[in-house]
Amino acid sequence: MITIAITDDHELVMQGIENMLHNEGDIRVVQKYNSVASTIDGLSKEQPNILLLDINLPDGNGIDLCKKLSVEYPKLKIIALSSYSEIAFVKRILNNGASGYLLKNTSKEELIEAFKIVLTGGQYLQRDIQNKLLQSSLGQKKSTSFIPKLTRREKEVLIAISEEFTTQEIANKLCISIKTVETHRMNLISKLGARNSVGLIKIALEKDLLKN
Amino acid sequence: MITIAITDDHELVMQGIENMLHNEGDIRVVQKYNSVASTIDGLSKEQPNILLLDINLPDGNGIDLCKKLSVEYPKLKIIALSSYSEIAFVKRILNNGASGYLLKNTSKEELIEAFKIVLTGGQYLQRDIQNKLLQSSLGQKKSTSFIPKLTRREKEVLIAISEEFTTQEIANKLCISIKTVETHRMNLISKLGARNSVGLIKIALEKDLLKN
């Protein structure tokens, strides 16, 4: 018997998944949540085998929640559920404890396949996401932890950002154009899967990317 | 004999201090630097008793340098040297290992007084700065580490910022106006002595301010 919890604030998605799994004898949806708070609360009482976790929640972000839960419940397998396939997000959530990543247009078969794989310790990604990931980080160990490879310049810019310098100031320091600094920053945000400079620094600290 | 190092990129300031101390028999300026890099380099070879450290340097910020040095050389006393007296900056640098804070218009007498105090383990602040500090953080242990007291709302906003939400999104989440969120952010930046949201998050992580 595989027990499933779902966290998603869209009732439709929730229903859809439940229906999909309805007549699978050995799979049972035992918990349903629609927010970060209720998920934390509910899981503290009982842990399912697998959590299907939407990344976009009203009261917080799923990535942080994923991280928290994976630390708290190491045996819990988390599969991220998202409606978009930005490589950045995928990287980040995989890096924060998720065992899989599914788009919301997934099929019943795929869902069950994913369950099996993550339960045996594997990592499940949808085909195209898998491809994108491979493309975006060639020659890198694609284990659990994506340590993005930053170029020399990117690292310099990242460090400067972390020191609270503005784009203008960074440009002066590095003797390059403002536009170039902006480009580097954009690439950093994309590579690290952040939404803005704040996220950039959070990830950089997390991964110890600020050392020289 | 008290040995002094000075790090300042303004030749004038450097000269001024040196002259001030010229005919003080028991005080000697033994090292002079004008950048973060050269300071790190020089101190690795020999440590003076006291480092007079300008906070605004061309190749990095003095606060981070101060932190680094105070960790590396616990016996080294660092006195921050700055041309402005923003309370925010003072707090932050004191929180990062400095034993004193002087404005650049300091007098010879004050300078020497500061030396004595920090060498005996004390903390030296200029009168008005001392007052401002007291004012800005009443009822708080004014020991070495300023753990700023944040209000409930400020903490909520801080956490939301750290989750990479925009002001607009935070306003929605907390059901308050954008303007209110902005006010909270400004107060946070001021209280924590950051220059922007990136600094805010750095300090918050440093001080573990993001817990509930």
Added chain:
DNA sequence: AAAAAACTCAGGGAAAACCCTGAGTTTTTT
């Protein structure tokens, strides 16, 4: 009850960050 602190919000402006597209140059790898 009075004072202080916290919370709320607005106007309005300047600066910075974010985002995209496109493209030439230099350096490194194959």
Added chain:
DNA sequence: AAAAAACTCAGGGTTTTCCCTGAGTTTTTT
């Protein structure tokens, strides 16, 4: 030498952040 990766920069636009002043309301402290 050819290909790939990194670095550079521009135009041009939108959004967000930053900053200031001022001020009314609610909550907490004294």
